[in-house]
Structures are given as structure tokens and as C-alpha cells.
Amino acid sequence: MKYIDEYRDPKLAQSLALEIHKRVTRPWVLMEICGGQTHTLMKYGIADLLPPEIELVHGPGCPVCVAPLEIVDRAIEIAARPGVIFVSYGDMLRVPGSRSDLFRVRAAGGDVRIAYSPLEAVRLAQENPTRQVVFFGIGFETTAPANAMAVWHARRAGLTNFAMLVSHVLVPPAVRLILSSPANRVQGFIAPGHVCSIMGHREYEALSAEFRVPMVVGGFEPIDLLQSIAMLVDQLEDGRCQLENQYSRSVTRMGNLPAQKVMEEVFEVTDRQWRGIGLIPASGHRFREEYAAFDAERLFGAHEIHAQEPPECISALVLQGLKKPVDCPAFGTGCTPEQPLGASMVSSEGACAAYYAYRRHTSPEVSR
Amino acid sequence: MCLAVPGKIIETEVVNGVRLGRVQFGGIFRQAYLDFVPEAAVGDFVLVHVGFAISRIDAEEAAETYRLLEQAGAPQEELGGSDS
Amino acid sequence: MTNFVCPAPIGVHDTVLLGHGSGGKLSAALLQQIFLPAFRNPLLARLDDQAVLQVEGGRLAFTTDSFVVKPLFFPGGDIGSLAVYGTVNDLAMGGAQPLALSAAFILEEGFPMADLRRVVESMARAADQVGVPIVTGDTKVVERGCGDGVFINTTGLGTVAPDLNLSASNARPGDVVILSGSLGDHGITILTQRQGLELEGALRSDSAPLCTLVAAILGAARDVSAMRDPTRGGLASTLNEIAMQSQVGIAIRETALPIHDGVRGACEVLGLDPLYVANEGKLVAIVPASSAKAVLAAMRCHPLGAEAAIIGEVSERHRGLVVMHTPFGTTRIVDMLPGDQLPRIC
Numbered sequence: 001m002k003y004i005d006e007y008r009d010p011k012l013a014q015s016l017a018l019e020i021h022k023r024v025t026r027p028w029v030l031m032e033i034c035g036g037q038t039h040t041l042m043k044y045g046i047a048d049l050l051p052p053e054i055e056l057v058h059g060p061g062c063p064v065c066v067a068p069l070e071i072v073d074r075a076i077e078i079a080a081r082p083g084v085i086f087v088s089y090g091d092m093l094r095v096p097g098s099r100s101d102l103f104r105v106r107a108a109g110g111d112v113r114i115a116y117s118p119l120e121a122v123r124l125a126q127e128n129p130t131r132q133v134v135f136f137g138i139g140f141e142t143t144a145p146a147n148a149m150a151v152w153h154a155r156r157a158g159l160t161n162f163a164m165l166v167s168h169v170l171v172p173p174a175v176r177l178i179l180s181s182p183a184n185r186v187q188g189f190i191a192p193g194h195v196c197s198i199m200g201h202r203e204y205e206a207l208s209a210e211f212r213v214p215m216v217v218g219g220f221e222p223i224d225l226l227q228s229i230a231m232l233v234d235q236l237e238d239g240r241c242q243l244e245n246q247y248s249r250s251v252t253r254m255g256n257l258p259a260q261k262v263m264e265e266v267f268e269v270t271d272r273q274w275r276g277i278g279l280i281p282a283s284g285h286r287f288r289e290e291y292a293a294f295d296a297e298r299l300f301g302a303h304e305i306h307a308q309e310p311p312e313c314i315s316a317l318v319l320q321g322l323k324k325p326v327d328c329p330a331f332g333t334g335c336t337p338e339q340p341l342g343a344s345m346v347s348s349e350g351a352c353a354a355y356y357a358y359r360r361h362t363s364p365e366v367s368r
Numbered sequence: 369m370c371l372a373v374p375g376k377i378i379e380t381e382v383v384n385g386v387r388l389g390r391v392q393f394g395g396i397f398r399q400a401y402l403d404f405v406p407e408a409a410v411g412d413f414v415l416v417h418v419g420f421a422i423s424r425i426d427a428e429e430a431a432e433t434y435r436l437l438e439q440a441g442a443p444q445e446e447l448g449g450s451d452s
Numbered sequence: 453m454t455n456f457v458c459p460a461p462i463g464v465h466d467t468v469l470l471g472h473g474s475g476g477k478l479s480a481a482l483l484q485q486i487f488l489p490a491f492r493n494p495l496l497a498r499l500d501d502q503a504v505l506q507v508e509g510g511r512l513a514f515t516t517d518s519f520v521v522k523p524l525f526f527p528g529g530d531i532g533s534l535a536v537y538g539t540v541n542d543l544a545m546g547g548a549q550p551l552a553l554s555a556a557f558i559l560e561e562g563f564p565m566a567d568l569r570r571v572v573e574s575m576a577r578a579a580d581q582v583g584v585p586i587v588t589g590d591t592k593v594v595e596r597g598c599g600d601g602v603f604i605n606t607t608g609l610g611t612v613a614p615d616l617n618l619s620a621s622n623a624r625p626g627d628v629v630i631l632s633g634s635l636g637d638h639g640i641t642i643l644t645q646r647q648g649l650e651l652e653g654a655l656r657s658d659s660a661p662l663c664t665l666v667a668a669i670l671g672a673a674r675d676v677s678a679m680r681d682p683t684r685g686g687l688a689s690t691l692n693e694i695a696m697q698s699q700v701g702i703a704i705r706e707t708a709l710p711i712h713d714g715v716r717g718a719c720e721v722l723g724l725d726p727l728y729v730a731n732e733g734k735l736v737a738i739v740p741a742s743s744a745k746a747v748l749a750a751m752r753c754h755p756l757g758a759e760a761a762i763i764g765e766v767s768e769r770h771r772g773l774v775v776m777h778t779p780f781g782t783t784r785i786v787d788m789l790p791g792d793q794l795p796r797i798c
Contacts, residue, residue: 044780
């Protein structure tokens with residue numbers, strides 16, 4: 001498959017790895033943000049190709065993982081209502097709320113359906129005028145325009161039975177939080193290539209300059225990530241600090257303007273809770289007033305839900321790259337993908353889950 | 369949350385004012401929403417995420433970057449790099 | 453006072469009625485009109501409550517499986533043929549010669565009789581192809597909305613030759629892992645029917661009876677440790693089960709896995725891993741190293757094993773785990789899934 005196979009070429013991987021080996025003279029801590037990138041690193045065992053001086057830590061790049069417990073509980077509550085067709089991306093179905101999850105709601109008779117695209121939910125609303133269709137709008141900036149488009153189409157079609165429960169998270173504020181922490185060890189970032197395909201990379205230029213940390217916008221195939229790591233190492237060894245674009249086949253500086261436009265038309269930026277981390281200002285979306293009729297939180301009464309995280313969970317530290325999954329005493333024992341205690345174990349993209357699924361056979365991660 | 373897959377636009381059509389494309393991914397075809405990539409035409413590759421094309425793949429950019437990658441690899445052959 | 457008699461006329465109906473499961477005249481009519489003509493064999497024709505089979509002394513293999521696939525009809529098969537091949541294959545994995553099958557149906561009220569006829573005829577053809585009679589069965593009908601068209605259970609009996617010792621707990625370090633062919637064809641075919649994915653070319657379910665392939669394998673070597681067909685949960689689940697039951701490690705090579713383009717493309721688009729996708733006409737054989745070459749050759753000569761490949765080996769390291777060597781020379785775990793594989797968006 002074009003633009004996939006050539007970015008999985010083992011010979012190229014070897015030559016990039018060799019380049020990194022030759023270039024590196026001291027330890028560097030690098031972070032990739034996006035869960036999809038974490039997944040690739042684990043699946044291909046990229047860490048094993050790198051010299052021991054390179055330490056990879058994984059960022060909070062999984063909107064499924066960081067969706068606050070409260071919103072999962074809200075989703076569960078709405079989905080259980082008679083007359084509601086609750087539509088969600090597949091990833092969210094297994095995420096546990098305080099007491100239940102969407103799978104269990106379905107088992108108990110709730111009409112919970114998986115959709116590949118938010119437009120399927122709009123179609124469902126058109127085909128079922130007597131039912132209330134609610135779409136669980138999870139995602140980063142990559143997904144937000146698609147979610148926005150669904151709402152835009154629902155409005156254009158004059159639908160009165162379509163609503164969205166929004167839980168979008170924006171990446172740059174999370175990067176800012178990580179870089180601002182006095183305990184931050186991250187010296188170079190791989191910026192999320194698909195988020196940047198939508199948003200462009202200006203925000204990361206600004207962050208890179210403000211915090212004096214090199215950043216490379218990276219793709220998702222193993223060669224993309226190896227090349228991004230090589231570019232970061234080059235910068236760090238040279239003492240440079242810039243924003244570079246490895247994923248230039250998809251990312252431009254300004255990003256995708258039509259997508260940004262519809263996203264900004266339907267949503268506005270607001271403060272957001274990130275599960276495991278806490279409140280990050282201006283890091284999420286809410287519906288603009290003109291689209292309030294589609295806001296499931298308003299429609300279903302935004303009464304307070306207070307949810308408690310288990311005390312043993314150290315997700316907050318893992319998500320910011322301050323601790324590794326193996327550092328957690330509950331990892332693999334009290335906390336597994338089947339019974340996750342917290343954010344980074346709930347979805348296969350979370351650092352703890354990915355590590356458990358792909359890498360727990362390696363010896364406890366030595367600080368490389 | 370960012371699985372986006374590259375595919376080739378085989379056909380486009382406009383339905384109810386919406387531009388849709390029939391996109392080929394290896395051995396399968398799927399419909400994708402094209403209004404975010406008005407510049408993409410039949411024969412172009414796009415990245416598709418949750419049924420929406422989010423970017424048009426810049427073939428020249430890709431070829432150039434890849435060429436550099438392969439070049440960087442060439443000396444490694446002379447060193448008799450390991451064949452794993 | 454008169455006993456209440458179901459007033460529905462006994463003639464031919466075009467949908468299934470509740471009465472068809474009641475054991476009365478409608479049930480008898482269903483037998484006569486649909487099941488008996490399709491499954492015709494002397495044992496079934498007796499319509500006893502049980503079928504009595506003559507067996508030699510020795511070991512009997514006994515297996516059961518229920519089939520709930522949706523859609524009922526798909527490229528390469530249907531719920532009927534699947535129900536026959538699936539159970540016959542489970543017998544074959546133990547090296548058993550299939551003796552007989554039972555077939556139990558749970559039908560939903562309102563299910564079209566034409567569809568039932570189609571399913572049953574498909575089962576009959578499948579059973580004929582394998583040479584195994586369906587000798588006993590049952591039919592129940594549930595109210596509209598309480599079933600999904602039709603559910604089928606088949607149970608199979610077979611005889612196992614005295615020198616065979618096939619079991620998922622018999623894998624030993626040093627054994628070779630051989631896969632009979634391409635991964636994911638069945639599961640992806642089913643998914644594409646449901647997901648609005650259009651396939652180019654002829655991707656079909658690989659649903660097929662494996663008995664003659666097994667015979668070819670056992671003809672080449674009698675010391676095969678284990679055979680399993682990687683159905684639900686895919687190759688990954690099957691290998692994990694073997695690794696755990698035998699308390700061994702299994703290492704496979706990603707580059708050795710045969711996967712067709714249509715399956716690859718669908719998996720990329722849906723965010724699925726082909727290792728976890730169901731197969732219905734494939735087997736994995738765990739074979740002592742000394743017999744591997746002969747077994748592989750025998751498989752490749754068989755139409756269902758033309759793409760057979762050695763994909764890995766059994767090891768005493770990482771016992772209980774399945775590990776994959778990536779094309780990059782690194783390794784990763786192939787884990788058991790907690791539940792169904794959900795298409796990823798991430």
C-alpha cells in the first residue's frame with residue numbers, strides 16, 4: 001500500500017537507527033505525544049533499535065484515556081435512557097466509568113452502536129426521527145473538524161433529534177503543561193502529525209521558541225518516527241532549537257483551513273479536565289451558543305457528577321512522562337487492560353496499556 | 369486518536385452539495401468525505417480519518433523526503449550493515 | 453370442553469411460525485418439507501429421539517459449536533455451511549475421522565422459509581462433501597424479536613486412531629509452527645459486509661472443511677503435537693491458548709505470515725490487527741522439527757494448504773507468551789485480547 005509500505009522498510013529502519021547511534025554522544029529524553037505514535041513505537045519495538053542514551057517517554061496523546069471520568073459517566077447515563085440511540089467510536093465502549101461502561105449498558109438493553117464516522121450518526125438520526133441520537137464526540141484536533149461537520153450537517157438538515165456529547169482535547173496546552181513543570185525531563189518532542197495536518201504547526205513553533213525545546217512534527221509509520229527521532233537528535237547534538245516538519249507530505253505550516261473553519265464555527269475553546277492530569281486551561285471545546293441545540297450536556301441536564309479516581313493510579317505522572325508504566329506498583333497486577341485503574345490503561349493507545357500489550361516481556365525498563 | 373490512512377481517490381461525486389470520493393486503500397474501496405480537501409482530485413492520495421479526508425498527500429514532498437532517506441542509507445551498504 | 457388446537461393450516465408456509473417449534477403437526481411438516489429431504493440418510497429417516505451409531509472400541513472425539521454469524525449469507529459461505537465445516541474441523545483438529553453430526557436450530561418467528569431452505573440445503577451439501585451424515589436434530593422457535601433469524605448448534609462425533617496424540621497441551625520447545633494459509637479472510641469478509649467497505653476482487657470467507665488437509669498432514673507424520681483452527685480471536689488467540697496450555701513460549705515472524713491485500717487494506721482502514729481476525733478454513737500445526745519438512749510439503753500439495761508456511765517455533769523462553777519478531781528484528785508480545793477487537797480510531 002502506497003505511503004504505508006515504504007515507511008515500514010526494514011533497511012531504512014536500520015540505516016536510520018545507525019545514523020542515530022553515530023550521532024548520539026549523551027543521554028536525551030524524547031517524548032512523542034500521540035497515542036497512535038506510541039502504538040507504532042511499541043508495535044515495532046523501536047526502542048530496541050535506539051542507542052541506550054535515548055530515553056523515550058510517552059505523552060498524554062490519547063483522548064480516550066484522558067476523557068474525564070465524569071464525561072464517561074455522563075455518556076453511560078445518557079446511553080441507558082430509553083429512546084436514545086447512543087453512537088460512539090469503538091474505542092470508547094470499553095472505557096470504565098465509575099460503575100459501568102458502555103458495553104454493559106448495551107448488555108442491559110441500551111441502544112449503543114459503534115460508528116466509524118460521525119456522519120453515520122447523523123444518518124441514523126435522519127432514519128430514526130422518533131429517537132434521540134447522541135454521538136460521543138471524542139478526539140483531538142484531528143477529529144474535531146469531522147465531529148463539527150456532523151453537527152453542521154445536522155443543522156443544515158434541520159434535525160431536531162441529533163446531539164453530541166463533546167470531549168475534545170487540544171494538544172498544545174498539554175505540551176505547555178509538561179514543559180512548564182519543574183520536574184520536566186523532556187528535551188525534545190515529536191509533535192502529532194495528524195493533529196498538525198489539521199492545525200498546522202505554528203503553535204508548536206511558538207512553544208519550541210518559548211521553552212527552547214526542539215520539536216519535530218512526525219508521522220505515524222515506523223520510518224516516520226525513526227526519522228523524527230534522528231532529526232531531534234541532530235538538533236540536540238548541534239545545540240539547535242527549531243520546529244522541523246518530518247511529516248511534510250501531509251503537514252503544512254498553516255494546516256487545513258476548511259477543516260479549521262468548520263471546527264471554529266461550531267466549537268469554541270474552553271478549559272477542560274484531563275483524566276489523570278486535572279484541569280488544563282483552554283484545552284478543550286464546548287459548543288458555541290448558535291449550536292447549543294446540539295449540545296448533549298445541555299440537553300440532558302448538566303448536573304454535577306463527581307467521580308473519584310483510585311488512589312494507586314499514577315496516570316498523571318505517566319501521562320506527563322515523569323514516570324514509566326513499570327514504575328507503578330499496580331502495573332500488571334492490580335491494573336491491567338481488563339481491569340484498568342486509570343487513564344493510561346483504559347485504551348490500547350494509553351502508554352500503560354500499550355506497554356502491557358506489547359512490551360511486558362522485556363526486562364523492567366532500565367532508564368536508558 | 370489519530371488513525372488516518374492514505375488512499376487514492378478513484379472517483380468523486382457531489383451528493384446534496386457534499387463532495388464525496390471513492391477511495392482505494394490497497395485492495396478495498398471506501399467512501400470518504402472530501403470537502404476538507406477541495407484541491408484533491410482523482411488520482412491524488414489523501415489521508416482519511418473517521419471517513420473524512422484531512423489532507424492531500426503532497427507527492428513531490430514525499431518523494432523528495434524519501435529520496436533523502438534512501439540516500440542517507442546508501443553509505444550504510446558499504447559498511448556492510450547487518451541484515452536483520 | 454375441547455383441547456385447544458393451533459388453528460394455523462398445515463400447508464406450506466412462507467415464514468416460520470411459533471407452531472413450527474411446538475412438536476406438533478407443524479413441526480412434523482417442517483421436518484418433512486425442509487430437513488428430511490435435505491439431510492436424507494437412513495438414521496435420520498427413522499426419526500427416533502436418538503441416533504444409534506456403531507463404533508469400534510477406541511476413543512471417540514466429541515465436540516460442539518454454535519453459530520450465530522451475521523449476515524447469514526456472505527461471499528464464500530453461509531451460516532449453514534459454516535455450521536457443518538466448523539464442527540467437522542474441530543473434530544479434525546484432534547485427528548478424528550468424523551462419524552456423524554447433529555443439528556439444532558433456534559428459529560425466530562417470521563424467518564423466511566426460503567432462507568431456511570437455503571441454509572439447510574447448504575448444510576446438506578457441506579455434509580455430503582465431507583461425507584458425514586446429519587443424523588439427529590432439533591428445532592425450536594422463539595417469538596419475533598427474541599432471536600436473530602436463525603441460530604444453529606452442531607455437535608460432532610468422530611473416532612480417533614490409537615497412535616494419535618494431538619492436544620494443545622502437547623507443544624514442546626523445538627516444535628515448529630506451520631500455518632496453512634492466509635489470515636483474516638473470513639473475519640474481514642464478514643466485517644466488510646457490515647461496514648460499508650467495498651472490496652475489489654474476490655475476497656471471500658475461507659470457510660472450508662479441513663479433514664482432507666489433516667489427513668495429508670497425518671499421512672506425512674503421526675507425531676504432530678497439536679493442530680488448531682484459528683477461528684474467533686484469530687491466530688493470536690489460538691497460539692496464546694497453546695502457549696498457556698503447554699506452558700511454552702511461541703515465537704513467530706511477522707514477515708512469514710501470509711495476508712492477502714484485501715485483508716491488509718481493510719485492517720489498515722479499520723485499525724484492526726489481522727492476527728486477531730477470524731479464519732474458517734485454516735489450521736495451525738505444531739510439529740516436531742524432524743517432521744516439519746514433510747508436513748509442510750504435504751500441506752502445500754493440498755489445495756487448502758497451497759500457501760502453507762512455517763511461521764515460527766516453540767521455545768522454552770517466555771513461557772505462556774507469544775512473541776513476534778518484527779520486520780525490524782525487534783520483538784513484541786502478541787497478547788490475548790480482553791474481548792472483541794474494536795476497530796481503532798486512534
